[in-house]
Amino acid sequence: MGDMSTRRSRRPTIIDVAARAGVSKSLVSLALRGDEGVSDATRARIRQAADELGYRSNSLARALVQGRTGQLGVIVTDLRNPYHTEVALGVETAAEAAGLGTFLANGRRDPNRLAQHLSAMLSLNMEGIVVVSSRVDYSVLAAAAKEVPVVVVGRPESTPPGLDSVANEDEAGIALAVDHLIELGHRHIAFASSSTRPAAMARRRGYEAAVGRAGLGRHAAQTIPDGPGRSAAVDVVLRSPVTAIVTNNDLLAIEFLDRAVELGIDVPGRMSIVGYDNTDLAARVRPRLTSVDQRGPALGETAVALLLERLAGRSADRHEVLFPTLEIRTSTAEPGFLPR
Structure with a gap:
């Protein structure tokens, strides 16, 4: 019984298709890849046998042999x-x-x-x-x-x-965010990042350059760490005397939005928040997130x-x-x- 069960569960092979259709293995291979040398009647019989057995040709394996996978x-x-x-x-x-x-x-x-x-x-x-x-x-x-x-x-x-x-x-993206906040009247703008990777550091430099051009002080350029100190670092920025925060991605911006609700900080009344990436999430949270779209x-x-x-x-x-x-x-x- 065990052998029969194993045979039933085994994935059908090209040999099984050939046996069922009463043709050679090579003829099955030719038919399934559309070779013109196979008659329509034989091709139909082979395809029917393949369908009845639930056989699927392994196109990836064939491609590996040919050196092209598409x-x-x-x-x-x-x-x-x-x-x-x-x-x-x-x-x-x-x-x-x-x-x-x-x-x-x-x-x-x-x-x-x-x-x-x-x-x-x-x-x-x-x-x-x-x-x-x-x-x-x-x-x-x-x-x-x-x-x-x-x-x-x-x-x-x-x-x-x-x-x-x-x-x-990245520098231009952050400049768009900072300039937008300045146009709204903000003069105390923080930057918060959850990364020290090259893109995040470029965004930090873009923040520093943008507030520098406007003659504003660099109120905070805070790295938000992973681990136990993360929520405390978020709170430090939210409780600081800034009126706006630019973040290095949407996920961090949404984390700030969520924590602001918990602390009773009104967004955007008390604090404006800008994300980066303009992901689908930005249009789904409340308030809807202003975000840099890097396309x-x-x-x-x-x-x-x-x-x-x-x-x-x-x-x-x-x-x-x-x-x-x-x-x-x-x-x-x-x-x-x-x-x-």
Whole structure:
């Protein structure tokens, strides 16, 4: 009984299809890949046998043998951040338009895990790989770029030769947020970041430059750590004598919004808050979040365009920069509180 159960649960193979249709294994292979040398009647009999058995041809295995998969690999830092999801969706949309599929892997903010995913993508013969992360080591990226076209979306510490990149102009994005707050009448503006990665540090520099141009003091440039001290660091900024906070991403901005409710701090009456990324979450929270739109889907689509150029023979490296816009919603308003 045990053997019969095993046989029933085993995935049907091309040999099973051949036996059921009464033809050779090679003829089944020819029929399933659409070879013109197989008659219509024989092809129909083989397809019927395959359907009855529930057989699925292993297109990936065949592609590995042929050296072409028709697939792009997409590796993201953290799928919990909707910005990374939106970039991945942009990659998928552009890949589909080019007749390519996508394989997605989540690095969970771990450089070792990201490197493992990149290695796995290479072993699967991806046509190209999009890395939506600045956390992959230089040497790992350099080695990968020698095998297939690789595009990094974001700002790595440094970019090895043979690799393309596409990034957002972070300094300009933060300047849009600060200038908006200044136009509203704010003169006491803080910057809060949950990261010390290159993009976050560029946004911090953009904040410092923007308030400097306006002749304002740098009231706070606070790094919000992970772990036990995180809520205390958020409270420090919210309880400071500033009237507006610019954050380095939407997730942190929403964390500030949530904590402001708990502390009885009115947003935007007492405190205006600006996010960065303009993810779908920004339009769903209350108050609706003003946020810098770094055009995540467009970043993904641009990455695919760069990969396709590499596949077409381009050898010179390209590093594209997309300029963001500001989506103004109801989390920012004229200051209703003037610090002493």
